[in-house]
Amino acid sequence: MSTNENTAPRRGKAPAGERVADWADGRLGIYSLAKTNMRKIFPDHWSFMLGEVCMYSFIILILTGVYLTLFFHPSMNEVEYHGSYIPLQGQMMSEAFNSTLHISFDVRGGLLIRQIHHWAALIFLAGMFVHMMRVFFTGAFRKPREVNWIFGFLLFVLGMFTGFTGYSLPDDLLSGTGVRFMEGAILSVPIVGTYLSFFLFGGEFPGGDFVARFYSVHILLLPGIMLGLMVGHLILVFYHKHTQFAGPGKTNNNVVGMPLLPVYMAKAGGFFFLVFGVITAIAAIASINPIWSMGPYRPDQVSTGAQPDWYMGFSEGLIRAMPGWEINLWGHTLVLGVFIPLVIFPLVLVAIAVYPFIESWVTGDKREHHILDRPRNAPTRTAFGAAWISWYFVLMIAGGNDLWATHFHLSINAITWFVRVAFFVVPVLTFIATKRICLGLQRRDKDKVLHGRESGIIKRLPHGEFIEVHEPLSQEALHTLTAHEQYKPVEIGPTVDENGVERKVKGSEKLRAKLSEAYYGDESQIPKPTVEEYKEITSGHGHH
Amino acid sequence: MKKLSARRRHPLAAVVVLLLALAATGGLYATLAPASQAKADDTAQSLAIDEGKKLYSVGCATCHGTGGQGSSDGPSLVGVGAAAVDFQVGTGRMPAQQPGAQIPRKKVIYTQAQIDQLAAYIASLGAGPSIPTKAEYGPDGADIAKGGELFRTNCAQCHNFTGKGGALTHGKFAPSLEGVAPKHIYEAMQTGPQNMPSFPDTTLTEQNKKDIIAYLNAVNGGNTESPGGLELGGLGPVSEGLFAWIFGLGALIAVAVWVAARTAKAKKS
Numbered sequence: 001m002s003t004n005e006n007t008a009p010r011r012g013k014a015p016a017g018e019r020v021a022d023w024a025d026g027r028l029g030i031y032s033l034a035k036t037n038m039r040k041i042f043p044d045h046w047s048f049m050l051g052e053v054c055m056y057s058f059i060i061l062i063l064t065g066v067y068l069t070l071f072f073h074p075s076m077n078e079v080e081y082h083g084s085y086i087p088l089q090g091q092m093m094s095e096a097f098n099s100t101l102h103i104s105f106d107v108r109g110g111l112l113i114r115q116i117h118h119w120a121a122l123i124f125l126a127g128m129f130v131h132m133m134r135v136f137f138t139g140a141f142r143k144p145r146e147v148n149w150i151f152g153f154l155l156f157v158l159g160m161f162t163g164f165t166g167y168s169l170p171d172d173l174l175s176g177t178g179v180r181f182m183e184g185a186i187l188s189v190p191i192v193g194t195y196l197s198f199f200l201f202g203g204e205f206p207g208g209d210f211v212a213r214f215y216s217v218h219i220l221l222l223p224g225i226m227l228g229l230m231v232g233h234l235i236l237v238f239y240h241k242h243t244q245f246a247g248p249g250k251t252n253n254n255v256v257g258m259p260l261l262p263v264y265m266a267k268a269g270g271f272f273f274l275v276f277g278v279i280t281a282i283a284a285i286a287s288i289n290p291i292w293s294m295g296p297y298r299p300d301q302v303s304t305g306a307q308p309d310w311y312m313g314f315s316e317g318l319i320r321a322m323p324g325w326e327i328n329l330w331g332h333t334l335v336l337g338v339f340i341p342l343v344i345f346p347l348v349l350v351a352i353a354v355y356p357f358i359e360s361w362v363t364g365d366k367r368e369h370h371i372l373d374r375p376r377n378a379p380t381r382t383a384f385g386a387a388w389i390s391w392y393f394v395l396m397i398a399g400g401n402d403l404w405a406t407h408f409h410l411s412i413n414a415i416t417w418f419v420r421v422a423f424f425v426v427p428v429l430t431f432i433a434t435k436r437i438c439l440g441l442q443r444r445d446k447d448k449v450l451h452g453r454e455s456g457i458i459k460r461l462p463h464g465e466f467i468e469v470h471e472p473l474s475q476e477a478l479h480t481l482t483a484h485e486q487y488k489p490v491e492i493g494p495t496v497d498e499n500g501v502e503r504k505v506k507g508s509e510k511l512r513a514k515l516s517e518a519y520y521g522d523e524s525q526i527p528k529p530t531v532e533e534y535k536e537i538t539s540g541h542g543h544h
Numbered sequence: 545m546k547k548l549s550a551r552r553r554h555p556l557a558a559v560v561v562l563l564l565a566l567a568a569t570g571g572l573y574a575t576l577a578p579a580s581q582a583k584a585d586d587t588a589q590s591l592a593i594d595e596g597k598k599l600y601s602v603g604c605a606t607c608h609g610t611g612g613q614g615s616s617d618g619p620s621l622v623g624v625g626a627a628a629v630d631f632q633v634g635t636g637r638m639p640a641q642q643p644g645a646q647i648p649r650k651k652v653i654y655t656q657a658q659i660d661q662l663a664a665y666i667a668s669l670g671a672g673p674s675i676p677t678k679a680e681y682g683p684d685g686a687d688i689a690k691g692g693e694l695f696r697t698n699c700a701q702c703h704n705f706t707g708k709g710g711a712l713t714h715g716k717f718a719p720s721l722e723g724v725a726p727k728h729i730y731e732a733m734q735t736g737p738q739n740m741p742s743f744p745d746t747t748l749t750e751q752n753k754k755d756i757i758a759y760l761n762a763v764n765g766g767n768t769e770s771p772g773g774l775e776l777g778g779l780g781p782v783s784e785g786l787f788a789w790i791f792g793l794g795a796l797i798a799v800a801v802w803v804a805a806r807t808a809k810a811k812k813s
Contacts, residue, residue, distance in 0.1 A: 046797070046804035053796050081689075087762045089689045104771070115772055122788035123796065130793065173696060173705065174780060263808045271803050278795045286791075287772030288784050293706045293763055295696050303700035304710030304718065310785025400782045402711035411645070411715035 042264050043244040043257035047138075050131040051237075052268060054155075056275040057124035058230065064117040065219065071107050073099040074215035076171065076208045085292050093171075093296035096211045100170035100291055115283035121163050122288075123279060125311040128156045132352075136385050138372035140243045141356040143365075148236040151229050153353045158226050160311045165218040167289065167309055171211055174289075176297025177306040179210065181319070188338035206299060245372050246483035248476040252370050307399060315345050317398030321419040348395070352388050355381075362515045363487055376445070377484040379438035380519045386434040387427040394422045435524070442526040445481050448473060449529045450537050472538065482528050490516035589664065596665025599658055603639045612669045617643065624735065625672020626663035631731035633659045635724070637738075645715035646738055673734045673744075680750055681730040683758050691759030694752055698743065706763040708778045712739055722764050726757045 013019065025031045042048070075095040081088050083098070084105045103110035132152060135141055141149040164182075168175045183205045187193045202209035241255050250256045258264060294303070308316055318341035325336040359381060360366075375382040397404060398419040405412040452470035459469050473481070492513045495503050518524060551557060601610065607618030614620030621628075632638040636650040654662070663675060696705065704710050707721030716739050721729065733753050736742025748756070762768065764778075776783040 044804055044807050046801040049800040049804060050797075053793075053800065087688045087692050087759060091689050091693060111772060119788060119792060122785060123792040126789050126793045127796070130797075173700075258808055267803055271800070274799045274803070275796060278799060279792070282787075282792050282795075284773060286774040286776055286784075286787055287770050289781075290770070290772055290775075290778075292771075293778065295692060295705065298696075301696045301700065303696065303705045304702055305704045305708070305780050305782070307781045309781045310788065313782075313785065403779060403782050405711035405715070406709060406717050409715070411713075412711045413714050 037238065038259070038261040040238065040241075040260040041255045041257045042242050042260060043250075043255055045245065047134045048242065049271065050127060050134055052271055053127040053275055054124055054131055055230065055234075056272045057120045057127060057279065058226070059272070060120045060276055060279060061117060061124060062223065062227075064113045064120065065223075067113050068103065068117060069219060071099060071103045071110065072096070072169070072215075074169065074212045076206075076211050088292060088295065091296060094211065096169060096171040097291065097296045100172070104292065112280075112283060115286075115288050116280055118167070118288045119283045119286075120279050121166060122309060122311075123282075125156070125159050125163060125309075128152070128159060129311075132156060133385065133389070136352070136355070137375040137382055138243070138245075139369065139378055139381065140372055142369040143360065144240055144368050145236070145243075146356055146360070148233060148240070149356055150353065151233045151236065153349075155226055155229050155233065157349060158222050158229070162218060162222040162226065163309055164312055165214040165222065168214050169211060169218060170289075170291045171297050172289075172291040172294045173297050173301055173303060174291075174294045174306055176206065176299070177302055178308050178312075180205065180299065181308075181316075185319075185338055185342045188335040188342060190334055190339070206297070241370065243370050243372050245374075246480055248479050250371065252368070255370075305402060310396070313399040314348060314392055314395035315341070315399075317395035317401075317419070318344055318348075320401055321395070321398040321416055321423060323420075348392065352385075355384060362490075362512060362519055364490060364512075365487070371483070373484060376438045376441040377486075377525075379435045379442070379524055382438050383431045383434040387431040390430040391423070391427045394419055394426050397422075439524075439526055442528075446526055446529050449478055449481050450534060478534075484528070486525055486528060487516075487520040489513070489520045592661045592664040593668045595658075596661035596663070596668075599654070599662050600665050603654075604662075607640070612666060621666050621669060623670035623672045624666060626667040626675045627673040627731040628735040628737065629663040629666045630659055630675045631728050631735060631737055633662060634731075635728055646712075646717060649719060673731075676727060676730045676734070678727075681726040681754060681757055683754075683761065685751075686754045686758030688755070688758050688762050691752075691755030691757070692763070694748065695756050695759050698748065699756070702740075704779070706778055707760050708764070721760055723766075726761070729757050729760065 014022070021030070073095045077095045078092050079095055079098050081091050081093055081098055081101065083101050085101055088101070100114075103114055105111070135145075135149065135152065164178070168179050183197055183201065186197045186200065189196065197205065200210070200213075201207040202213075242257070244250050244255060244257070247256070295301070307313065319338065322337050322341050325340075327334040327336060373381075375385075398416065401412055401415045401419070404410060404415050452472040455469045455471045457469040459467055461467060490513050492505055492509060495505055497503060600608075600612070604612075604618075604621075607615060608621050609615045609618075612621040614622075629638075633654055634652060634656070636652040637647045639653075640647045641650065660675075666672075667674065695707070699707070702710050702712065702718035703721055704718075709720035710718045712718060718740070724732075730753055732740060733743040733748060733756070734745075743753070776787055
């Protein structure tokens with residue numbers, strides 16, 4: 001680029017780029033858009049990039065998915081296989097399965113693209129899970145971001161179902177078993193179950209329709225909604241501005257970081273290619289969903305080790321751990337062994353989704369929060385999150401109980417019973433343990449603030465006593481460790497006014513006071529050091 | 545003729561006729577029966593049985609009883625056949641190390657000759673399936689695709705799609721079929737060892753068994769290729785999910801940490 005033109009008055013036309021930009025600005029108003037957004041500041045922390053991992057895997061999914069649609073035939077018409085995979089020669093199979101084999105063995109790059117697509121799906125869901133937990137544990141869901149939390153949650157749930165409909169498309173024996181599993185769950189719904197199942201499959205399972213129907217849902221309906229939600233999610237991130245961890249110079253009213261252009265554009269753009277590269281490398285290294293070794297789906301066949309992809313694992317676990325209860329009344333069967341898990345399934349997800357609203361009700365805090373919490377400084381929230389993860393993990397163990405049994409030489413019955421007990425006990429234990437750990441860490445922080453860092457230097461005093469020299473923390477560190485706010489438990493207040501008239505206290509108010517006490521009572525947080533405490537300890541008698 | 549007919553009422557006539565008849569049948573038998581062959585085999589067979597019985601008394605009788613009749617510690621072996629012995633001893637499952645939910649495969653301690661002797665002894669206790677020949681389990685004339693279909697219908701519900709094994713109740717399990725000799729797979733189908741149901745020729749014909757073995761050799765044998773890369777145990781979504789979390793997300797988080805640590809420096813102007 002030449003810089004001369006800037007100094008000398010311009011003669012003739014402006015450079016082509018400027019003219020194009022002017023043309024676009026006259027029609028799209030890009031200058032004012034760029035002015036407000038190009039210098040948008042984003043804070044720097046690796047955990048803020050987890051959402052980017054999700055977004056990029058979603059883009060990779062769309063790109064590879066488009067390629068796959070060029071060769072996939074969403075049809076259940078029966079054909080005889082005559083492709084290159086010898087052990088299936090002459091077998092009858094649906095066109096869907098046949099075309100997936102074709103993609104895997106006979107389309108150039110087909111298997112790699114298929115594997116990138118499937119690995120990206122697993123990583124997309126795992127990324128959303130971790131991103132969601134980051135937001136949860138740092139309290140980033142608080143006002144004004146509750147709506148965005150719900151958007152994210154919906155993306156996760158829709159992602160689960162997009163994944164489910166996606167891996168069901170090849171119509172192989174494993175995924176067919178998964179679809180059968182779903183059909184069984186639908187059938188267990190009292191009264192309407194049979195109708196729903198016949199409606200979904202266009203008749204008796206498996207029928208000839210479901211692949212085509214799942215196809216529309218998988219490539220159009222769900223990804224369309226997800227794309228919309230994702231754009232909304234990003235717009236809200238822009239609108240709210242990104243949260244940041246507490247630190248010197250960082251307040252609730254500013255964002256300390258780097259501008260979108262050029263720094264974040266370069267970083268994020270580069271990161272996209274890194275994500276694509278990692279996923280491609282994994283797809284090139286490791287096989288995923290080798291449908292050729294599973295064979296075509298037939299309702300009379302089944303294999304052991306029939307699990308869904310990981311994000312559906314907890315639903316598998318619910319079914320595997322549930323005792324096979326059923327009630328027979330007047331010629332009708334109520335299959336509680338399947339219906340109860342079907343009811344718990346959404347509850348597991350909803351439990352984490354509604355938490356932000358419960359917390360804001362308990363605190364009664366209507367202010368905006370842009371500074372993130374350290375998990376230890378919100379012990380009850382952290383303990384709840386950890387308990388939820390442990391609950392989820394227990395169900396995952398149940399979902400893979402057969403593999404735990406064979407790989408650790410255990411009895412599958414013992415594992416199932418462990419899970420039945422652990423389903424109720426482990427979250428409680430995790431809650432208690434996590435809360436204790438958080439309080440311990442708070443005490444440690446307090447100790448560090450008041451007494452400084454242990455330097456490891458042992459000093460002998462004139463009278464013979466040995467002490468360890470503590471180094472005082474820097475101002476920055478002191479600020480970071482004490483920046484968090486501590487709530488006071490909500491009190492109901494006097495129930496009798498000065499005239500002796502009793503005030504009616506609502507049940508919800510009492511519950512709220514109790515919860516608030518549990519959240520912010522003396523048992524649940526260590527009071528952070530005050531300035532007076534600090535001054536008293538640091539003044540005069542220096543050591544300790 | 546007159547002489548003969550005149551003496552037909554002689555008191556010794558009946559004895560003479562009897563002697564003649566016996567001589568005739570005996571002679572006919574001697575000429576028609578494959579006498580010499582049978583005689584030689586009989587000796588070798590009985591020798592093997594004798595040797596087998598000795599081995600049996602040392603290695604097996606503690607649990608299966610001195611005459612193979614079984615005890616509280618082991619089932620009766622009458623009628624299990626040579627194939628069952630060849631499978632159990634030939635894969636090292638027998639003699640068992642300790643009782644348990646299931647006797648696992650381990651190092652084989654008998655030579656094939658000794659196993660054959662044991663098998664001969666057990667076969668002599670009662671009729672049962674014999675050890676299959678190479679023509680029965682060999683790859684010639686097998687239909688791999690048909691074998692795959694049969695495998696998915698009859699075997700996959702315990703042994704997994706390609707025979708990687710699976711769990712059964714109370715610590716029992718369907719073992720992995722990787723590296724199992726075709727003969728032993730055939731014998732297992734024929735005899736139904738331990739927790740496995742048996743698939744006699746009336747259920748799965750000789751040809752069916754041959755097809756299944758050929759299929760297993762194709763998808764879970766020494767020369768099986770995994771077109772997609774690492775097989776991850778061939779166990780399906782659980783190991784894939786674990787891999788995605790640890791190596792997929794793990795690598796991406798490592799990359800994110802790396803990118804976040806390299807930030808632009810503010811320029812002083």
